Amino acid sequence: MAEEVTTGTGPAVRLIDATVRLGGRDIWSHVDLDIDPGTFVAVLGPNGAGKSTLVKAVLGVVPLAGGRLEVLGRPPGEGGRDIGYLPQRRSFDPGMRVRGVDVVRMGADGDRWGLPVPWGAGRRTRDARVDEVIDLVGATAYAGRPIGELSGGEQQRLLIAQALVRHPRLLLLDEPLDSLDLPNQAAVASLIADISREAGITVLIVAHDVNPIASALDGVVYVARGKAVSGTPAEVITTETLSALYGTPIEVLTTSDGRRVVVGQPDAASHHAGAHGHAHDHDHDHGERR
Amino acid sequence: MSPHAAHTVAALAGPVLDPVVDLRRMLALHFMVNAFRAGTIVAVLAAVVGWLMVLRRQSFAGHTLAVVSFPGAAAAIWLGVSATAGYFAGSIVAALVIALVPRSAAGRPGSQESAVIGTVQAFALACGALFVSLYGGFLDGITGLLFGSFLGVSDGQVLALGAVAVAVLVVLAAIGRPLLFATVDGPVAAARGVPTRALSVAFLLLLGCTAAEVSQVTGALLVFALLVMPAAAAQQLTARPVVGLALAVGFGLVVVWVSLSVAFWSPWPVGFWVSTFGFALYLGAIGWRAATARYRRRPVRGTGVAGERVRARALSSGAAGA
Numbered sequence: 001m002a003e004e005v006t007t008g009t010g011p012a013v014r015l016i017d018a019t020v021r022l023g024g025r026d027i028w029s030h031v032d033l034d035i036d037p038g039t040f041v042a043v044l045g046p047n048g049a050g051k052s053t054l055v056k057a058v059l060g061v062v063p064l065a066g067g068r069l070e071v072l073g074r075p076p077g078e079g080g081r082d083i084g085y086l087p088q089r090r091s092f093d094p095g096m097r098v099r100g101v102d103v104v105r106m107g108a109d110g111d112r113w114g115l116p117v118p119w120g121a122g123r124r125t126r127d128a129r130v131d132e133v134i135d136l137v138g139a140t141a142y143a144g145r146p147i148g149e150l151s152g153g154e155q156q157r158l159l160i161a162q163a164l165v166r167h168p169r170l171l172l173l174d175e176p177l178d179s180l181d182l183p184n185q186a187a188v189a190s191l192i193a194d195i196s197r198e199a200g201i202t203v204l205i206v207a208h209d210v211n212p213i214a215s216a217l218d219g220v221v222y223v224a225r226g227k228a229v230s231g232t233p234a235e236v237i238t239t240e241t242l243s244a245l246y247g248t249p250i251e252v253l254t255t256s257d258g259r260r261v262v263v264g265q266p267d268a269a270s271h272h273a274g275a276h277g278h279a280h281d282h283d284h285d286h287g288e289r290r
Numbered sequence: 291m292s293p294h295a296a297h298t299v300a301a302l303a304g305p306v307l308d309p310v311v312d313l314r315r316m317l318a319l320h321f322m323v324n325a326f327r328a329g330t331i332v333a334v335l336a337a338v339v340g341w342l343m344v345l346r347r348q349s350f351a352g353h354t355l356a357v358v359s360f361p362g363a364a365a366a367i368w369l370g371v372s373a374t375a376g377y378f379a380g381s382i383v384a385a386l387v388i389a390l391v392p393r394s395a396a397g398r399p400g401s402q403e404s405a406v407i408g409t410v411q412a413f414a415l416a417c418g419a420l421f422v423s424l425y426g427g428f429l430d431g432i433t434g435l436l437f438g439s440f441l442g443v444s445d446g447q448v449l450a451l452g453a454v455a456v457a458v459l460v461v462l463a464a465i466g467r468p469l470l471f472a473t474v475d476g477p478v479a480a481a482r483g484v485p486t487r488a489l490s491v492a493f494l495l496l497l498g499c500t501a502a503e504v505s506q507v508t509g510a511l512l513v514f515a516l517l518v519m520p521a522a523a524a525q526q527l528t529a530r531p532v533v534g535l536a537l538a539v540g541f542g543l544v545v546v547w548v549s550l551s552v553a554f555w556s557p558w559p560v561g562f563w564v565s566t567f568g569f570a571l572y573l574g575a576i577g578w579r580a581a582t583a584r585y586r587r588r589p590v591r592g593t594g595v596a597g598e599r600v601r602a603r604a605l606s607s608g609a610a611g612a
Contacts, residue, residue: 083481097525098531106478107478110468110471111467146529
């Protein structure tokens with residue numbers, strides 16, 4: 001990657017006084033943010049605060065209403081090949097008769113026009129890379145089965161492989177732990193952390209719950225009430241910062257093993273109590289749909 | 291001798307049950323050769339487009355596009371234009387109407403779409419009935435339009451079917467990969483710069499052309515026999531895209547060739563035979579999948595314990611699969 005020389009020094013993602021407006025409403029405004037290359041950063045905050053919108057702005061799918069945004073040293077939307085994206089899911093239809101390995105392959109060359117050359121060298125390189133990422137996420141055993149028949153955790157691993165297949169420098173993961181059970185949350189979270197550390201990929205992960213990923217995080221972006229605050233977990237996840245951000249008393253407790261637990265978070269508490277599942281897909285990030 | 295008369299003579303004589311002799315007698319009739327040509331073209335096209343349609347869950351749209359070819363053809367006959375042109379006009383106009391229905395931002399085909407499609411379909415059938423009644427004295431033809439006829443496929447028609455099929459398949463080859471990506475994984479495809487909305491309109495137009503083609507062999511109401519059944523049967527048997535497409539084409543060809551041969555010696559409409567063989571194939575595929583499913587199922591769904599294995603693999607990346 002030739003650009004690495006020129007862009008490797010700056011932040012992977014930089015927002016300067018950035019504002020996003022959807023349907024006449026400011027989702028968030030005047031946000032300044034730097035995400036250093038190779039770091040593992042979580043985007044946290046209540047539902048509807050604009051976490052997914054932040055990811056989509058970085059992707060270049062949602063335009064800024066003001067300010068500036070640079071992704072890997074370029075304007076958003078031009079980083080195409082260097083960005084791996086895992087949208088908020090969405091599980092596959094149980095009747096989807098396409099194999100996991102096909103879904104990963106689509107990440108490699110699914111956006112190309114025309115028919116693939118069946119026995120070209122490019123094909124072999126691609127297949128080798130596909131096998132490599134499938135192995136990396138530990139999905140080799142079930143990658144040949146129809147994706148719709150796999151469990152949520154298995155699907156999520158294959159989708160992470162799909163996002164990784166092109167050697168991205170920036171990985172955008174929108175709620176990858178959502179709809180997974182606890183053991184799977186921990187397993188997928190540690191997988192993502194390993195990938196970030198070993199491959200030096202910048203990872204921006206949207207999460208509801210900081211706990212499964214807390215130990216691996218280098219940074220946190222908290223989005224709430226139209227603003228965003230960023231810093232290290234120790235700086236941001238504090239009683240003072242979060243209370244100021246939410247405008248309501250929030251308490252951060254530190255457990256005996258050093259984890260931070262957020263108590264009194266306006267909507268996340270009720271959210272985790274139940275009535276969760278797929279319903280929240282729909283009421284999430286109202287902005288885009290208006 | 292007219293195709294009808296020739297067919298009647300042959301069917302009355304009955305098969306001698308020697309495949310070579312019967313085949314030779316059948317193919318000695320030019321209209322039968324044309325029926326096989328048209329059926330082959332249509333079977334290949336329908337299987338490929340149908341495979342994508344089934345994967346995209348757009349069977350209802352496909353059915354409507356086929357049904358709409360009926361008023362198109364009826365209007366063409368009433369106006370004294372070629373029925374072939376009518377089939378295509380009807381289906382393509384309907385494809386554009388359906389394409390105009392906004393999809394939800396999330397990219398799933400919303401319930402609104404099926405409501406609109408249903409409305410278009412009902413209205414189109416009503417218009418077809420009107421055109422038939424305006425033309426008057428056309429009772430024989432209406433069965434052919436709705437349930438298919440292999441009699442009297444002209445050389446020109448075969449040529450038109452072939453040209454359209456080649457055009458559709460070439461376009462499909464060009465847009466196939468991004469279309470499949472958008473079908474399976476819309477949001478990621480869109481983020482990669484795949485024009486998902488434009489592709490979905492393009493596919494509806496291709497589907498319209500295909501439905502119009504198939505209608506001319508199976509009749510407007512039995513298009514599914516070739517558009518859905520081979521593709522759905524193939525998807526029951528395999529989740530590999532290339533194998534699935536090849537199987538669907540194979541199934542389509544077998545169904546058409548067998549149906550035409552049987553229909554030639556029987557007084558029943560070809561649409562009935564195509565549907566019956568297609569249905570038998572689909573049932574067979576479901577049965578096969580159910581029978582083999584228990585051998586393919588893994589004993590343990592190993593996800594819970596996977597954390598440690600995942601770690602180990604991640605650290606030793608590049609090693610051959612487990």
